[in-house]
Amino acid sequence: MLLTRFQRIMLAAFIILMAADFAISSYGVLFLPGFTEANALFARFMAYPLTFIAVVGVTKLLVVAGIIAATVWFNRREREDDPWHGGTILCSTAAVGMGMMMLILVVGNLFFF
DSSP, X not given: OOSOHXXXXXXXXXXXXXXXXXXXXXXXXXXXXXXXXXXXXXXXXXXXXXXXXXXXXXXXXXXXXXXXXXXXXXXXXXXXXXXXXXXXXXXXXXXXXXXXXXXHHHHXXXXXX
Protein backbone atom coordinates (compact mmCIF):
# COMPACT_ATOMS: atom_id res chain seq x y z
CA MET A 1 0.00 0.00 0.00
CA LEU A 2 1.50 3.31 -1.05
CA LEU A 3 -0.63 5.59 1.18
CA THR A 4 -2.90 4.88 4.12
CA ARG A 5 -6.43 6.27 4.26
CA PHE A 6 -5.42 8.88 6.87
CA GLN A 7 -2.45 9.96 4.75
CA ARG A 8 -4.66 10.35 1.67
CA ILE A 9 -7.06 12.55 3.67
CA MET A 10 -4.23 14.70 5.01
CA LEU A 11 -2.63 14.99 1.56
CA ALA A 12 -5.98 15.97 0.04
CA ALA A 13 -6.39 18.69 2.68
CA PHE A 14 -2.85 19.89 2.04
CA ILE A 15 -3.36 19.98 -1.74
CA ILE A 16 -6.65 21.88 -1.38
CA LEU A 17 -5.00 24.44 0.91
CA MET A 18 -2.02 24.81 -1.44
CA ALA A 19 -4.40 25.34 -4.37
CA ALA A 20 -6.35 27.96 -2.41
CA ASP A 21 -3.13 29.79 -1.53
CA PHE A 22 -2.04 29.65 -5.18
CA ALA A 23 -5.42 30.99 -6.35
CA ILE A 24 -5.32 33.85 -3.83
CA SER A 25 -1.77 34.81 -4.82
CA SER A 26 -2.58 34.61 -8.53
CA TYR A 27 -5.70 36.73 -8.13
CA GLY A 28 -3.82 39.25 -6.01
CA VAL A 29 -0.93 39.73 -8.40
CA LEU A 30 -3.27 40.05 -11.38
CA PHE A 31 -6.11 42.19 -10.02
CA LEU A 32 -5.12 43.94 -6.78
CA PRO A 33 -2.68 46.85 -7.24
CA GLY A 34 -1.73 46.91 -3.54
CA PHE A 35 -1.09 43.16 -3.32
CA THR A 36 2.20 42.14 -1.73
CA GLU A 37 3.77 38.72 -1.43
CA ALA A 38 4.90 37.75 2.07
CA ASN A 39 7.49 35.26 0.82
CA ALA A 40 10.68 37.15 -0.03
CA LEU A 41 11.72 34.43 -2.51
CA PHE A 42 8.61 35.04 -4.60
CA ALA A 43 8.22 38.79 -4.01
CA ARG A 44 10.93 39.65 -6.50
CA PHE A 45 8.75 38.29 -9.32
CA MET A 46 5.81 40.59 -8.51
CA ALA A 47 6.70 43.00 -11.35
CA TYR A 48 6.04 40.19 -13.84
CA PRO A 49 2.66 38.66 -12.94
CA LEU A 50 2.78 35.69 -15.32
CA THR A 51 6.31 34.82 -14.24
CA PHE A 52 5.21 35.14 -10.61
CA ILE A 53 2.28 32.77 -11.21
CA ALA A 54 4.49 30.27 -13.03
CA VAL A 55 7.21 30.30 -10.35
CA VAL A 56 4.73 29.96 -7.48
CA GLY A 57 2.74 27.28 -9.29
CA VAL A 58 5.75 25.14 -10.18
CA THR A 59 7.17 25.51 -6.67
CA LYS A 60 3.88 24.41 -5.10
CA LEU A 61 3.67 21.41 -7.44
CA LEU A 62 7.23 20.41 -6.53
CA VAL A 63 6.45 20.68 -2.81
CA VAL A 64 3.33 18.52 -3.16
CA ALA A 65 5.22 15.95 -5.24
CA GLY A 66 8.06 15.93 -2.72
CA ILE A 67 5.75 15.33 0.22
CA ILE A 68 3.98 12.51 -1.60
CA ALA A 69 7.32 10.94 -2.59
CA ALA A 70 8.68 11.23 0.95
CA THR A 71 5.50 9.71 2.39
CA VAL A 72 5.70 6.74 0.02
CA TRP A 73 9.39 6.35 0.91
CA PHE A 74 8.56 6.26 4.63
CA ASN A 75 5.69 3.82 4.04
CA ARG A 76 8.00 1.37 2.27
CA ARG A 77 10.60 1.45 5.03
CA GLU A 78 8.59 1.60 8.27
CA ARG A 79 6.00 -0.61 9.90
CA GLU A 80 2.46 0.69 9.49
CA ASP A 81 1.58 0.16 13.16
CA ASP A 82 4.44 2.37 14.38
CA PRO A 83 2.88 5.33 16.27
CA TRP A 84 5.70 7.61 15.09
CA HIS A 85 5.31 6.62 11.44
CA GLY A 86 7.25 9.12 9.32
CA GLY A 87 4.76 9.26 6.46
CA THR A 88 1.84 9.95 8.76
CA ILE A 89 3.76 12.62 10.66
CA LEU A 90 4.84 14.24 7.40
CA CYS A 91 1.31 14.35 5.94
CA SER A 92 -0.24 15.57 9.18
CA THR A 93 2.36 18.27 9.69
CA ALA A 94 2.02 19.48 6.10
CA ALA A 95 -1.78 19.71 6.29
CA VAL A 96 -1.94 21.29 9.75
CA GLY A 97 0.93 23.67 9.01
CA MET A 98 -0.63 24.85 5.75
CA GLY A 99 -4.01 25.16 7.46
CA MET A 100 -2.57 27.32 10.22
CA MET A 101 -0.71 29.48 7.71
CA MET A 102 -3.89 30.04 5.71
CA LEU A 103 -5.86 30.82 8.88
CA ILE A 104 -3.27 33.38 9.98
CA LEU A 105 -3.18 34.99 6.53
CA VAL A 106 -6.97 35.19 6.26
CA VAL A 107 -7.47 36.49 9.81
CA GLY A 108 -4.60 38.93 9.43
CA ASN A 109 -5.91 40.32 6.17
CA LEU A 110 -9.52 40.55 7.32
CA PHE A 111 -8.88 42.21 10.67
CA PHE A 112 -5.65 44.13 10.35
CA PHE A 113 -5.67 45.54 6.82
